[in-house]
Amino acid sequence: MITQLDRYFAKGFLRTILKVLVSLVLLVIVIDFLTRQQAKIGRYDFPWHVLVLYYITFIPTILFTYQTAAMAVLVSGLMVLGRAAQNNEVTAMLAGGVSLWRMVRMPVLLALLTAVAAFAVEETLGVRATALADRIEHEYFRRFSVGENTGVSWTRLSGGWTCHILKFNRAALTGQDVYLHRDDGRQWDHIEAKRIFWDEDKGAWFLEDGWSLRFDGAKEEEIQNRITQVRAPFSESPRALFALEDPAETKTARTLAADLRRAGRLGVPTRRHWVDFHAKFARPALCFVMIFLAIPFAIRLRRGGVAIGFGISLAVGLAYITLFYICMGLGVIGKLPPPAAAWLPNAVFLCVGLYLCRRTPT
Numbered sequence: 001m002i003t004q005l006d007r008y009f010a011k012g013f014l015r016t017i018l019k020v021l022v023s024l025v026l027l028v029i030v031i032d033f034l035t036r037q038q039a040k041i042g043r044y045d046f047p048w049h050v051l052v053l054y055y056i057t058f059i060p061t062i063l064f065t066y067q068t069a070a071m072a073v074l075v076s077g078l079m080v081l082g083r084a085a086q087n088n089e090v091t092a093m094l095a096g097g098v099s100l101w102r103m104v105r106m107p108v109l110l111a112l113l114t115a116v117a118a119f120a121v122e123e124t125l126g127v128r129a130t131a132l133a134d135r136i137e138h139e140y141f142r143r144f145s146v147g148e149n150t151g152v153s154w155t156r157l158s159g160g161w162t163c164h165i166l167k168f169n170r171a172a173l174t175g176q177d178v179y180l181h182r183d184d185g186r187q188w189d190h191i192e193a194k195r196i197f198w199d200e201d202k203g204a205w206f207l208e209d210g211w212s213l214r215f216d217g218a219k220e221e222e223i224q225n226r227i228t229q230v231r232a233p234f235s236e237s238p239r240a241l242f243a244l245e246d247p248a249e250t251k252t253a254r255t256l257a258a259d260l261r262r263a264g265r266l267g268v269p270t271r272r273h274w275v276d277f278h279a280k281f282a283r284p285a286l287c288f289v290m291i292f293l294a295i296p297f298a299i300r301l302r303r304g305g306v307a308i309g310f311g312i313s314l315a316v317g318l319a320y321i322t323l324f325y326i327c328m329g330l331g332v333i334g335k336l337p338p339p340a341a342a343w344l345p346n347a348v349f350l351c352v353g354l355y356l357c358r359r360t361p362t
Contacts, residue, residue, distance in 0.1 A: 005098070006106040009080060013107050017076040017114070024068045029055050046140055054140075057133035060126035065249055067317070069118050070286040073111050075313045077294025080107065085299050100360060104295050111291035119284035123252050131250040154241055155267030157234035160184055165196060170245065173198035173238055178207060180233065188215045193227055198238055205232035236266070244268060248276035256280070271338065275331040278342035286320070289346050292353030296360045320345055 033055075041051065063069045081104065084090050093103055152175070154163045159182065166177035180191040193210030210227040243259035251259065256277050260270050297312050323345045331341025 002106075005093075005103070009084075009104075009106040010110060012080040012083075013076055013110050016079050017072050017110075020072040020075045020079075021063070021068065024072060025059055025062050028062045028066065028068065029058070032058070050136060050140055054133055054136045057129040057136070060122060060129045061133065061249065064118060064122045064126060064283055067283065067286060067321070069114065070283075070290050071313055071317050073114055073287045074290040074294050074316060077107055077111070077291050078298045078312060081295060081298035090299060100295075100299070100357070104291075107295075108291055112288050115284050115287040118287055119281070122280070122284060127250060127252055130247070134247060134250055152241075154234075154236070156265060157236055159233055161189075161234045163232075163234065170242065178210070182233075186216070189213070189233075191227070191233070196232065202231075203237070205234070206230065207232050241266070244270070244273050248273065248280065253277065253280045271334060272332045274338035275328055275341050278339045279328070282342040282346055285343075285346055286349075289350045289353065290316075292350060292357055296353070296356035299360050316349075320349060323348065 037051070040046070081090070090103065094100070150168065151164070151166045152168045153165075157163060161180055161182045164179045165175035166179075168175035174195065174197040176195055178191075178193040178196045180189075180193075182189045189212070191207065191210060191212045193207040195208040196205055197208070198205055206229055207227055208229045212225045212227060214223045216223075240262055244263050248256055256273070260273055260277060263273075264270050293316055327336060327341045327344045330336040331338050336344070
């Protein structure tokens with residue numbers, strides 16, 4: 001049953017979190033514009049409508065990847081509950097027999113709903129917006145930088161093939177100095193070619209200017225052929241081979257999981273991407289965790305108002321980001337399992353918050 005007390009805290013919390021979200025998003029956009037994009041725009045004269053579209057699609061990254069939504073929950077909880085403590089409303093409610101947990105029931109519920117909404121938005125609008133922002137950045141903000149071609153290796157391809165390409169251009173889907181081999185125990189195949197490219201119309205890879213060698217162990221027979229142009233002996237598309245090249249933020253959790261399983265079958269290293277997969281769930285959950293840090297600080301620190309609220313939020317945010325990236329790094333190098341790497345910071349902060357709530361004098 002929703003009471004007058006619940007409506008009072010809900011109204012204050014929702015109004016505050018909206019103001020904080022708008023303020024933080026605008027602050028990040030201004031900082032990003034001044035530090036990253038201003039020089040490029042002035043030098044290359046980008047259309048302003050493209051810049052506006054880019055920053056609109058950049059908002060999900062600010063809210064979820066940069067954890068602005070979680071910080072907004074923390075700041076809002078500190079301000080709303082802190083204001084109630086400063087005005088002696090908390091003291092009056094406690095004296096009237098209202099427990100602390102009953103008092104903060106609505107902010108906790110709203111924090112939980114914020115976490116659920118954050119995950120839902122990130123998986124739908126957020127994925128599409130981030131993909132568009134990434135495309136705009138590649139087409140406009142990175143198009144003038146020249147990147148070097150790097151090598152790629154694919155194992156466990158169809159037919160049992162392994163492919164190594166010393167120089168590969170991901171944008172053009174062409175490569176140079178190609179080596180393929182296969183050994184099924186009875187027959188050994190080896191192919192070398194100067195060039196490989198993807199033909200979109202035929203939906204296949206083609207090799208040019210090379211030679212192939214086949215050795216049949218049973219017959220002790222060796223066959224060598226010259227290659228002018230021939231279809232490559234594996235059928236995987238660029239979408240399958242380079243699925244993990246796209247940022248995890250541009251895919252839903254289901255799509256990323258499918259890409260990871262497919263990449264695992266091809267022998268592509270996936271540990272880092274499994275960490276990103278679990279982070280897709282851990283990041284929104286932080287919105288719920290932060291309210292348990294806001295409650296004890298707001299009740300204990302009754303003076304200082306907005307200034308001290310932002311100071312605490314900044315300290316907590318920096319501590320979380322530090323721990324989060326440490327754990328993510330440990331997950332990438334294999335020192336922590338991917339689920340632990342993504343969820344450990346949340347677990348630590350939740351335990352600290354619950355402990356401080358329990359120790360809060362009532």
